[in-house]
Amino acid sequence: MNILLTGGAGYIGSHTYCELIDKNHNVIILDNFSNSEKTVLKQLELIVKKPVEYIEGDILDFSLLKKTLSKYKVEAVIHFAGLKAVGESVNEPLRYYENNVAGTINLLKALDAAKVYKFVFSSSATVYGTPEYLPIDEEHPLNAINPYGRTKLQIETILKDFSCSNFDMKIAILRYFNPSGAHHSGLIGENPKGVPNNLVPYMMQVANHQLPFLKIYGDNYQTPDGSGIRDYIHVTDLALGHVKALHFLNSTQTPINIFNLGTGKGSSVLEVIQAFNKACGVSIPFKVEGKRDGDVAVCYAKNERAKKVLNWQPVFSLEDMIKSAWKFQQKNKIS
Ligand code: NAD
Ligand code: WQD
Secondary structure, eight states: OEEEEETTTSHHHHHHHHHHHHTTOEEEEEEOOSSSOTHHHHHHHHHHSSOOEEEEOOTTOHHHHHHHHHHTTOOEEEEOOOOOOHHHHHHOHHHHIIIIIIHHHHHHHHHHHHTOOEEEEEEEGGGGOSOSSSSBOTTSOOOOOSHHHHHHHHHHHHHHHHHHHOTTOEEEEEEEOEEEOOOTTSSSOOOOSSSOOSHHHHHHHHHTTSSSOEEEEOSOSSSTTSSOEEOEEEHHHHHHHHHHHHHHHHHOOOSEEEEEESOSOOEEHHHHHHHHHHHHSOOOOEEEEOOOTTOOSBOOBOOHHHHHHSOOOOOOOHHHHHHHHHHHHHHHTOO
16 A cells, blocks of 8 residues: 555654555655654664655645645555644644644645545544543543643544545544554664653653653552553554554445554553663662642553454563663664
């Protein structure tokens, strides 16, 4: 299949690229490199052992999208491109709505015009807001609590409406939990610009002595050890979920297909620190601080639907995730 990856140079997109090439798909990346580096493309070439086709461009550029879809005879789009920092979205909501929501509308218009009927969207567990029950299944009420989350929720609504007006369209909405880890080669991984917001990349920089200590945001949650619990999923398992979702769209008649992509198992911040110590032999200095605004105590997925319908199964452990993230950090001497 000829597949366009918007945001394909980013963290999840680049890992998905590798898995799609592995399944012999033709893949083209479109990215504006606002949150990724072009060096990722060279690393991808080392992994897949062939030139990477890419376009430097923006999903807000309608004529570029139209040209790209037609030139590469694109049959399916996986839409990763988006801004994703929760705190930044609170300070710059219009930038988030424009990039994520207007960008997606633009992309859908181009798909409509080019008659591209398969679309996979990167959504997030953030659309569920504060969990009302656990594990979170796909029927859990939706209640995003920050502008970033609301962009994802709005896009989901737009996709549902769009599918009602275009009967050929087959859409997969993938709600990721906490993607972590890196490619087994150590050549690509999570490399956020500036000080990381997320636990694992922050921890890697502490281990690498770029940051002095990890701040644990709260140790008096109603959890066994008092620290927050999340569903960390290896980025390669996540990438393989996209391949399965795309193949599923070839066979389904259902217009909208929503899947949680998580492991179904929660780990606390302290367990992640211990896993790092065990897997890599490095201990992480930490200090307990107050709770971070907007954080919930516990969040993990019910992933039965993806397992059953997509025949997908996450295989990597928390230690695999941590080990691979550390390999990437060391191999690339990220500073
Ligand atoms: P990322 O920032 O590493 O990758 C996104 C890519 O999109 C970047 O390469 C960026 O340069 C590109 N991009 C952004 N806006 C663009 C635009 N207007 N035009 C073209 N390219 C653009 O992020 P990621 O972690 O790989 O996330 C990918 C998607 O998954 C995002 O939509 C994100 O919201 C979603 N998601 C991520 C997580 C996570 O924790 N990483 C969790 C849930 C959902
Ligand atoms: C995990 C746990 C923190 C950093 C975010 C987004 C969500 C999704 C995934 C995109 C929590 C604790 C963290 C630190 C800590 N992204 N923590 N010290 O908040 O679950 O989800 O990324 O869609 O939308 O909100 O992930 O990695 O930031 O936090 O103690 O320095 O680690 O309190 O319990 P989160 P995270």
